[in-house]
Amino acid sequence: MTSLDRIQTEVLEEITPGQAERDRLEAVTDTLTDRAADAIEALAVDATVTRVGSTARGTWLAGDRDIDLFIQFPPALSRDELESCGLKIGHTVLPDGHEEYAEHPYVKGEYEGFDIDLVPCYAVSAATEIQSAVDRTPFHNAYLQSKLTDEQKSDVRVAKRFLKAIGAYGSDLKTKGFSGYLTELLIIEYGDFQSFIQAAAAWRPPVVHDPENHSSTSFDDSLVVIDPTDPERNVAAVLSAENVARVQHYARQVQSTPHIDLFFPEPTEPLSTEQFKDHLRQRETTLIGVVFDTPTIVEDQLYPQLEKSRNGIVAALNRHGFGVLRSMVAAETESLILVELTTRTLPAIERHVGPPVHVRSHAEGFFNAYIDDESVYGPFLDGDRYVVERPRSCRDAVSLLESEMLFDVGLGTHVQTALEERYRVLVDEELTELCSPFGTTFAEYFAPHP
């Protein structure tokens, strides 16, 4: 038994649901399935209830409490009918539930400590015939159940725990990591957890898998796993190149120095005000934070907009000559876009290179535009081009972010609206006031790891 074998056993002890948990889950699921069947009958619609998700397949981690029940309706049913029937059944099953909205509305609620989703979908004949994105899920579920052995279910659990530990689990747009489905497919593909680790450590992207050997499209992604139920879909489409690199890095760590901490890392201690100031002194950079009320949109909308806003701000700062060393975003009640600069202020003038002198009309246009301008030095020659040194439009990065220029960088829509309402720009030690909501984020920023 290798050291990794022993650790894997130790991990499994932590994450495998015990018999009591399994029994309780089964009981709750049965109760809810029966309730749904009764509601279907009462409505006299042609529908069936299907359990999906990791709790349906026996690949959930101990303590996870998600039960997903899909109500499958005939494909001929109108979308309006599907929605109204779906919601009626949902409310009957979960009288205290509330409605949420994905591609169409569904009922979500708590029942005996479990988180229940009751999702209506179409009972299409194949995953390639879907009318709504959720129609695919029962096919994924069926595929995995037909392929996964009991041993592999344990390996799926270990793989999920590993991916969670390194921050690469979840196909939401904040994480851009591995979905449960993707994780399970990879375990089927490589056979077990340790084979997956060994392969990932040696990946040379692009890495392509096509379990059913039916791919009909090519993809640009670092990792491609063709959906066994849909030849045109890459299950890993949302996975970022950074998360691929992250898995590779930690897979090598698991190989070279296996340790339980790789599966259950110590939680990060929030950074104190004093520690924050220490880092400022040690780095001698300029840290600037744009702080504003977090827009009230779902996370899968929020994070792409925060990223877009960050990229716009970073590009504008770089374009103006303030070297951006690093940046990040974070969201609590307030959101923070943080940029770290090598230089906060720049000289009064900047170099502006004109056209080559021999491109006559452009060159004469440039020369005439500047020759009577008292505020510039030049035009003079550098090689075959005209050059002037002209006053900078922006000499202070903080002023740039406090000015109207902030709204020209290409912000995310709801971020822009929030900033138009109100925002603050905090610099260096002023940022310590955020150590309370963002202490852990700051700690990770100043102790960055793969």
Added chain:
Amino acid sequence: MTSLDRIQTEVLEEITPGQAERDRLEAVTDTLTDRAADAIEALAVDATVTRVGSTARGTWLAGDRDIDLFIQFPPALSRDELESCGLKIGHTVLPDGHEEYAEHPYVKGEYEGFDIDLVPCYAVSAATEIQSAVDRTPFHNAYLQSKLTDEQKSDVRVAKRFLKAIGAYGSDLKTKGFSGYLTELLIIEYGDFQSFIQAAAAWRPPVVHDPENHSSTSFDDSLVVIDPTDPERNVAAVLSAENVARVQHYARQVQSTPHIDLFFPEPTEPLSTEQFKDHLRQRETTLIGVVFDTPTIVEDQLYPQLEKSRNGIVAALNRHGFGVLRSMVAAETESLILVELTTRTLPAIERHVGPPVHVRSHAEGFFNAYIDDESVYGPFLDGDRYVVERPRSCRDAVSLLESEMLFDVGLGTHVQTALEERYRVLVDEELTELCSPFGTTFAEYFAPHP
């Protein structure tokens, strides 16, 4: 008569030598030629005396006082014999002369207010057969004399005056401009001064002329004029792209707003200490000068070495992250390499990007090199690469130039020797102590024009 015609007439009045000057030049040349012939006879060698240069061709500017006499020896003569005979004849003709060294030694001296060069060369049968670079000169002289009309000689004078006025006359390695020979060939090529101006204003480099239509090589230069006496030589080889652009710029000025100042510019007033400080305040950059004793080498060695040193320093500063806005060199008793920076100091850390994680051996090497290094932040991931933030080797541009790092930038040989002996680094207002030797240079630096 156009406005430019009138100005051209005015210029010619200033630069055409008067009859008295011509007579004196003829008399002196005759005297020296006779003396040289006598010396040849006394030595009993087979040699002849040839007048070359602008005074031989009647294309010199009033007040120029260069007389070039070439002593042509048979090609069979050994180089030692040529040198010793050449020097003997030279010292006989100019008893007060001194020896200088180009490709071989020759005698230079003053005679009745004229600057005389007595240069020994081989009387080869064609310019393509030369044994020494100076052997070509008599061929150039003969070619021009056979082609230039009297009217064109006036146009050559105007062209030379124009090129001097804009700082583009002279094929020395400081100026990298137009030689006399090149100027005369261009007047022959275009016919007269105004046609040259019209052509230059519209040049789209590369501009190629081959007066004898015998070119056998291709050249990379902006302006190519194939030597009529040598199909493998570009007469404009030393001309910089910047001087081509300069001629284009001022040719357009001559066309659009002809003025006598374009031929006789006002001399630049040296910059005062107060004016220097005004520019510092206005630009808010950092100016740093490296000051050292000028190496005692000829200008054609000195300026390439100063340029090489400047380029090395600029590249090193840019590489370290100090943005170089502009730079220049100047040489008096002391030499100055001046750099102007957007930032004098940088933060304590710098970003250092490692290999992609999937390039396993490099990636592991990088990770292991830094993971236990307490002085760095990281390694962390940015996209698919490892990155660290490490302490900067140099945070202050002045310290860099004051340190041993200065000697690693690729200095010119004699500049390096001079710096090893002694140098100073002056910053911002400290540079005002140089306003005395370099006042005019500073004035041109802070009022740059094409």
